[in-house]
Each structure stands twice: as C-alpha cells, then as structure tokens.
Amino acid sequence: MSVKILYFAWVREKTGKAEEVVDLPPGVKTVADVVAWLKTRGPEYAEAFARPGVVRAALDQTHVQPGASIAGAREIAFFPPVTGG
Amino acid sequence: MGVRVQREDFDIGAEVSRLAAGRTDIGAVVTFTGVVRDENSGGPIAGMTLEHYPGMTEQELARVEADAGKRWPLQASLIVHRVGALRPGDNIVLVVTASAHRQAAFAAAEFLMDYLKTRAPFWKKEFGPDGKEHWVEARDSDGRAAERWEDASARRS
Numbered sequence: 255m256s257v258k259i260l261y262f263a264w265v266r267e268k269t270g271k272a273e274e275v276v277d278l279p280p281g282v283k284t285v286a287d288v289v290a291w292l293k294t295r296g297p298e299y300a301e302a303f304a305r306p307g308v309v310r311a312a313l314d315q316t317h318v319q320p321g322a323s324i325a326g327a328r329e330i331a332f333f334p335p336v337t338g339g
Numbered sequence: 340m341g342v343r344v345q346r347e348d349f350d351i352g353a354e355v356s357r358l359a360a361g362r363t364d365i366g367a368v369v370t371f372t373g374v375v376r377d378e379n380s381g382g383p384i385a386g387m388t389l390e391h392y393p394g395m396t397e398q399e400l401a402r403v404e405a406d407a408g409k410r411w412p413l414q415a416s417l418i419v420h421r422v423g424a425l426r427p428g429d430n431i432v433l434v435v436t437a438s439a440h441r442q443a444a445f446a447a448a449e450f451l452m453d454y455l456k457t458r459a460p461f462w463k464k465e466f467g468p469d470g471k472e473h474w475v476e477a478r479d480s481d482g483r484a485a486e487r488w489e490d491a492s493a494r495r496s
Contacts, residue, residue: 260392262390262392262460262462263390263462263464263474264474312392312395312460315392315394315395315398316395316398317399317458331392331395331460333392333460333462334462334474334477335476335477336456336457336458336459336460336461336462336477337456337461337462337463337474337475337476337477338389338391338420338432338455338456338459338460338461338462338463339373339420339431339432339452339455339456339459339461339481
C-alpha cells in the first residue's frame with residue numbers, strides 16, 4: 255500500500271524529512287505497525303520514535319490512537335504533543 | 340463563526356466589530372488574546388517559530404468551535420491563530436465568543452482555549468538571547484484543563 259507520511263516539529267527534524275511517499279509491506283495494519291516498520295528503516299527513524307508513546311499520529315488529518323487501522327488512509331502524520339495557544 | 344490561521348497580526352477591535360456587525364441579539368462579547376512572553380520555565384525567550392499542520396489545523400479548530408456551539412448558545416465565535424516567526428509582545432492567538440449573556444461567552448472562550456491547546460496541531464520552537472533553540476514541551480496542566488470539560492459533560496449526562 256502506497257501512502258504519504260508527514261512529519262512535524264522535532265519528529266521532522268529527527269527523520270530529516272517533512273514528508274515522503276512509502277510502500278508499506280502487507281503486514282502493516284495499524285499506526286503502531288507503521289511506527290515499528292519505520293524504526294527498521296534507519297537510525298534517524300529509530301531516534302525519532304525512540305520514546306514509546308510520545309509521538310502522536312493522525313490519519314487523514316484526524317487524531318488517532320496507535321491501535322487505529324490504517325486501511326484506506328491516504329495520509330499518515332507523526333508529531334509531538336501539540337503546543338499551540 | 341470562523342477560524343483562521345495566518346502569519347500576520349490581528350486587530351482585536353476590528354475582529355470584534357466585524358463579528359458583531361449588524362446584530363442586535365448579542366449581549367456579551369468575550370475576547371481572549373494569547374501573547375508571547377519573554378520567559379518560559381524561568382529561561383529568557385527572544386522569540387519563537389510556530390509550525391502547524393496545514394489543513395488539519397483548520398479542521399481541528401473548526402471542530403473545537405463547533406463543539407463550543409453545541410455546548411453554549413453562541414451568537415458568534417472566532418478563532419485566529421498565528422504561525423511563523425513571533426517575538427515577545429506579539430499576539431499569538433485570538434478567541435472571540437458572543438452570546439446573549441456573559442456566562443456562556445466566558446465559559447465558551449475558556450473551553451475553546453483549553454481544547455485548542457490540546458488538539459490543534461501547532462508546535463512552538465523557542466530561542467533564547469543566545470540563539471539556542473528548543474521545542475516547547477506540552478504541559479500536563481493543559482491536558483488537565485481540557486479534561487475538566489469532559490468531566491463537566493459526563494456530570495450533565
């Protein structure tokens with residue numbers, strides 16, 4: 255499955271990219287699976303997702319939990335807890 | 340009703356005038372303005388950069404605004420949030436709520452701020468007078484501030 259992945263704030267700085275299009279292997283079904291797969295792609299990803307549970311995710315611009323299914327998603331975003339306002 | 344994300348500053352008086360123009364059913368207007376401080380957690384701040392997630396930010400702000408409209412009888416509301424480079428003293432965020440009576444306007448403005456702080460995808464990167472940068476960490480107190488509205492709705496139902 256081909257999907258666009260976006261990174262924001264320090265997650266973007268650690269991965270070294272703002273966005274990329276990736277082909278996810280068939281076994282990757284949930285947001286947590288995507289994170290586990292990304293961490294195998296290189297030390298910069300392992301570093302970005304090193305602290306478990308800190309990085310938040312959105313599927314097609316809606317907040318989701320790690321267990322959320324990515325079926326049908328066009329855009330997956332990873333970012334730190336928000337600090338606006 | 341409306342949400343805006345913009346680099347440029349906003350004029351509070353002009354925003355309120357536009358919101359209330361031609362209406363005589365509004366008895367109370369509450370505005371909240373967030374401003375960049377010159378210190379954070381005891382350290383001096385020379386400026387910050389506000390990053391956001393274009394598209395999702397507007398959607399989340401609109402969702403939070405719609406939630407407020409379901410909880411309180413609002414005649415009008417507005418959220419304006421700035422992004423980009425900001426310095427101490429600069430405006431960051433404006434929330435305006437208008438209702439027939441003050442209680443709804445006050446409560447809705449507080450709700451909008453509490454919720455946007457925990458849901459809207461903005462990230463602040465501050466730098467000190469020495470130029471050293473750091474990402475601002477989310478505060479637990481912001482999460483608790485938003486949660487108390489969940490408690491309030493749970494009690495009501």
